[in-house]
Amino acid sequence: MTAYLLRRIGTSIIVLIGISIFIFLLLHAIYPTPARDVLGLRANNVQVAAWNKENGFDDPVIVQYLRYMRGLLHGNLGYSYSENQSVNSLFAERVARSAYLSGISLLLAIVIALPLGIFQAVKRNTLGDNIATSLAFILYSMPVFFLGIILIQVFAISFPIFNFEASQSTNVFVVIGDWHSMFLPVLTLTLLTIANFSRYMRSSSIDVLAQDYIKVARAKGLPERLVRSRHLVRNASLPMITLIGLFLPALLAGNLIIETLFNFQGLGLLFYNSLGKADYPVLLAYTLIGAVFVVIGNLAADFALTVADPRIRLA
Amino acid sequence: MAVGSASPPPLDVTRAPEGGEVLAIQSGWRLALREFASNRLAVVGVGILLFFVVFCFFGPLFYHANLLQTDLINSHDPPGAGHPLGTDANGFDVLGQLMKGGQAALEIGFFAAFVAITIGALVGAVAGLAGGLVDSTLMRITDVFLSIPFLFIVLILAVRYGATVLSLSLVFGAFSWQVPARLVRAEVLTIRERDFVAAARTAGSGSWRLIGRHLLPNALGVMIVNVTFQVADAILAVSYVGFLGFGLHYPNLDWGDMISDGVGYMQDGYWWLIYPVGICIVLTVMALNFIGDALRDSLDVRLRRR
Numbered sequence: 343m344t345a346y347l348l349r350r351i352g353t354s355i356i357v358l359i360g361i362s363i364f365i366f367l368l369l370h371a372i373y374p375t376p377a378r379d380v381l382g383l384r385a386n387n388v389q390v391a392a393w394n395k396e397n398g399f400d401d402p403v404i405v406q407y408l409r410y411m412r413g414l415l416h417g418n419l420g421y422s423y424s425e426n427q428s429v430n431s432l433f434a435e436r437v438a439r440s441a442y443l444s445g446i447s448l449l450l451a452i453v454i455a456l457p458l459g460i461f462q463a464v465k466r467n468t469l470g471d472n473i474a475t476s477l478a479f480i481l482y483s484m485p486v487f488f489l490g491i492i493l494i495q496v497f498a499i500s501f502p503i504f505n506f507e508a509s510q511s512t513n514v515f516v517v518i519g520d521w522h523s524m525f526l527p528v529l530t531l532t533l534l535t536i537a538n539f540s541r542y543m544r545s546s547s548i549d550v551l552a553q554d555y556i557k558v559a560r561a562k563g564l565p566e567r568l569v570r571s572r573h574l575v576r577n578a579s580l581p582m583i584t585l586i587g588l589f590l591p592a593l594l595a596g597n598l599i600i601e602t603l604f605n606f607q608g609l610g611l612l613f614y615n616s617l618g619k620a621d622y623p624v625l626l627a628y629t630l631i632g633a634v635f636v637v638i639g640n641l642a643a644d645f646a647l648t649v650a651d652p653r654i655r656l657a
Numbered sequence: 658m659a660v661g662s663a664s665p666p667p668l669d670v671t672r673a674p675e676g677g678e679v680l681a682i683q684s685g686w687r688l689a690l691r692e693f694a695s696n697r698l699a700v701v702g703v704g705i706l707l708f709f710v711v712f713c714f715f716g717p718l719f720y721h722a723n724l725l726q727t728d729l730i731n732s733h734d735p736p737g738a739g740h741p742l743g744t745d746a747n748g749f750d751v752l753g754q755l756m757k758g759g760q761a762a763l764e765i766g767f768f769a770a771f772v773a774i775t776i777g778a779l780v781g782a783v784a785g786l787a788g789g790l791v792d793s794t795l796m797r798i799t800d801v802f803l804s805i806p807f808l809f810i811v812l813i814l815a816v817r818y819g820a821t822v823l824s825l826s827l828v829f830g831a832f833s834w835q836v837p838a839r840l841v842r843a844e845v846l847t848i849r850e851r852d853f854v855a856a857a858r859t860a861g862s863g864s865w866r867l868i869g870r871h872l873l874p875n876a877l878g879v880m881i882v883n884v885t886f887q888v889a890d891a892i893l894a895v896s897y898v899g900f901l902g903f904g905l906h907y908p909n910l911d912w913g914d915m916i917s918d919g920v921g922y923m924q925d926g927y928w929w930l931i932y933p934v935g936i937c938i939v940l941t942v943m944a945l946n947f948i949g950d951a952l953r954d955s956l957d958v959r960l961r962r963r
Contacts, residue, residue, distance in 0.1 A: 353797070360801035368810075372817050483889070483943040485896045485913070488935040491920060499923060506923075595808035595897070602901060603920075613809065614901060617816050625813050632806040640804075 346654075347645065354641045361633045365626050366410050367403075373622035375399040379423035419627040424619050429627045432612060438514040440608035444597050447528055451535035452582065458536070459543020460578055463551055464570065474540065481537035486596050490530040490603045497526060508606035527604045531596050538592065542585055547578040580651050587643030590636045689878070692955035699951030705944035709937070713759030722753025725908055733922070736929050743929035745918060751929055755937060758912040761905055762892050762941065765826050769894075770887035772830025774837050774880055781841025782868045782876070786849060796842075803835045808897060815903045822905070825898065829891050837883045844876035878956040885949035889942045896938050912938050 377390040377399065385393075394400045398409065413420070419429040462471045481489065498506035508527045509520040517524060550556065551574065559569050594610075601610030609628065616624040648654050693699050728748030736743045742751035784795040814828045848854065849872065857871055873880075898904045899913020912934050919930030 353800070356797050357800045357804060360797060361804055364801060364805070368813075372813070479946065480939065480943065483946055484935075484939050485893055485900065487897070487900050488916065488938065491916070491923070491931060491935070495923065591804075591806040591808075594806045598808060599897060599900070613812075617812055617901070617903065620816055622813070622817075625809070625816075629805060629809045629813065632809055633804045636804045636806065 347648065350641060350644055354637050357637055358634060361630065361637070362411060362414060363407070365630045365633070366407050369410075369622060369626045370403060370406065373626075376421075376423045376623070414630075419631070420623040422616075422621055422624045424621045425624070429624055432624060433609060433628075433631070435512075436607060436609050436612055439517055439606065440597060440601070440610060442514055442518060443524075443527060443531065443600070443606065443608060444593055447531035447535055447596075448586070448593060450528070450532045451539060452586070454532070455536045455539035455543055456575075456579060456582060459540050460547045460570070460574060462540065462544040463547030463578070464574075466548065471544075475544070478537045478540045481533055482541075485599075486530065486534045487599050487603050489533060490526070490600060493526050493530055494603075506604070508601075508604040510605075510607065512607070527600050527606055530603075531593075531600050534596055535589065535593065538589060539582070539585055542581055543578065546581040547574065550574055550577045553577075580647065583643050583646045583650060587640040590639040591632070594632045594635070689955040693951050696951040696954065698947040702944040702947030702951070705940055706948065709759055709941050709944075710763065713756050713763060716756040717753070720753065720756070722750035722756075724749050724753050724757060724910075733927060735927075742933050743927075745915075745930055746922075751915075751933065754910060754915055755912075755933060758910050758915055758934070759937065759941075761822055761909060761911040762895050762938075764822050765829065765895050765911075766888040766892040768822070768826035769829035769833065769891035770884050772827060773833035773887050773891075774884050775834075776830065777834035777837030777883075778841050778873055778876070778880055780834065781838040781843075782845050782872050784838070785842040785845025786864060786868060786872065792842075795838075799835045799838050802832060805832070807832050808894070811894060812898060812901065812903055815898055820898065820904050820906070821909075825895065825904070826891075829894055833887055833890065837880060837887070840879050840883055841873075841876050844879050845872050848872055848875050878952075882949055882952045882956060885945055885952060889945035889949065892938070892942055892945070 375390070375394050377393045377397075378385065381389055381393055391400070398406065401409075417430065419433070421428050422432060425432060458474060462474050465471050494506045497504050504525045505523040506526070507523065509517045509523040511517050511520065556569060556573055559573055560566075564572075597608070598610035598613055600606070601608045602614045605611070613625060613628050615621075616628075726748075728744075730748070731740075731744050732746055732748040734740055734744040740750050740752070742755070744750055745754065780795055780799065784792045810832055811828050815825065818824050818828075854867065854871055857867055862870070895904065895911055896913035896916070899911040899915075900917045902914075902917055904911045904914050915934045916931055919927065919934070922930055
């Protein structure tokens with residue numbers, strides 16, 4: 343097991359280095375130097391060249407990359423010249439709010455999708471299962487903003503129950519407490535996540551029910567209730583761990599769309615605003631953070647699976 | 658029977674021989690096709706997809722709509738005479754816009770899927786066949802690309818290099834090839850152990866010939882299933898990019914663009930700007946998902962038949 347874990351960590355480190363190289367090369371190709379942003383549009387080429395030389399932007403690519411890596415390892419994500427702020431401080435302002443939105447949606451989705459998938463497998467092909475499967479199918483064929491629009495229309499415009507705009511507070515605790523405004527964004531992201539999870543939960547639960555050990559448990563005379571709680575739930579939950587790891591990129595993307603739709607001042611909305619201003623340092627720093635998050639998330643999911651599933655440990 | 662006849666007795670086809678059911682269909686592909694056609698959802702999916710293709714590409718031949726000249730007197734008309742789905746803020750007809758947007762969506766969808774499957778199949782086949790260091794390197798590169806959140810990188814490139822049907826298709830394809838690469842590699846790893854591959858090698862097949870003539874054709878099932886889902890994902894991606902405002906610009910348009918224009922008028926109740934487009938997106942993607950699921954199930958049948 344330790345050999346497996348060490349190998350996984352090694353692979354992850356290689357992938358992280360690869361990601362940093364890719365992001366850096368992209369940044370270098372798209373936005374080689376911030377000279378024009380700093381000096382202004384009227385700067386002539388001589389001034390730009392002098393600024394570049396002074397600030398190290400005409401060094402060989404390798405040197406620039408190593409400098410970039412050193413910055414990253416010290417936690418420095420770059421500097422946004424249009425916002426006149428370091429990227430770190432821009433992110434720090436908003437990370438709590440975005441983490442709350444994504445975190446609460448993921449948590450609610452897991453709490454709902456797990457029992458839902460098991461229910462669908464147990465009551466397979468009944469009306470309840472068919473309704474749930476069809477609903478899930480429609481939901482993940484839908485772009486998430488359309489789901490958000492429908493929810494806004496129903497719950498905020500036609501029947502004004504909730505607010506169509508997310509909480510504008512800068513204090514994350516106020517945001518957490520503001521259910522009236524946060525209900526719809528969280529609901530949208532949660533439904534999207536559930537729709538994606540329930541497919542796999544359902545098929546994994548069906549697979550588990552077909553296993554021999556379930557037959558043995560039933561043959562021994564174990565009540566169905568205990569069969570489910572002792573065997574089905576535990577075994578069917580294992581793929582959920584991998585699913586969470588695989589779903590992280592989609593969670594980030596969903597975050598972006600939902601924050602834009604509901605005007606929620608989080609990292610996603612920052613990304614959207616930066617797109618409009620073509621603020622590449624912010625954009626690429628966020629992409630890098632997202633990629634690192636995905637790699638670490640998958641690594642954590644693999645570790646968790648190794649702990650939870652003895653079959654992998656002994657393999 | 659004639660006396661002295663040397664022919665064997667006629668085969669009794671009315672009774673199955675001991676040992677089980679006789680399969681009438683010999684070819685694996687025919688079996689898969691029959692399985693596919695018996696799946697009602699799949700047939701519905703194909704029907705919906707064909708409808709959209711005809712609607713978007715042949716519709717404009719019969720239904721002429723004003724999509725270029727602003728007509729502010731007729732802006733924001735609800736569905737009615739002359740405009741079955743109403744008009745938008747510029748006086749453009751919504752139904753005509755649906756057709757035009759659909760063209761962009763389908764074109765980008767299929768082209769992006771084509772790019773993705775081409776790159777993915779090549780990478781997967783080379784990695785699967787070569788093994789060793791080449792395989793590890795290619796798989797690590799695949800991991801790197803898989804970790805980068807798709808929507809972010811696509812948006813950055815769309816902002817930098819502009820959004821046209823060609824550029825969006827290439828960008829989508831360039832960041833969607835990883836999953837087909839993994840799938841094709843897994844298939845190739847299984848297939849290359851087969852006897853016919855060894856025979857081909859002995860006969861002197863070079864690696865590229867092996868890939869092109871033996872490995873990829875046998876991985877075709879997996880590739881086709883994946884292509885279908887790739888098209889669905891690409892159409893969704895176009896709608897996301899368009900919704901955020903970085904999709905195709907005037908005089909072109911896409912469905913996401915239409916929705917983002919319509920969202921501003923939700924409070925005013927101009928439902929025709931939003932829901933018809935949304936329903937079109939959902940139906941198209943759903944149809945492709947139906948087809949993909951059915952193809953995957955019928956592929957299982959074919960594998961069972963082998």
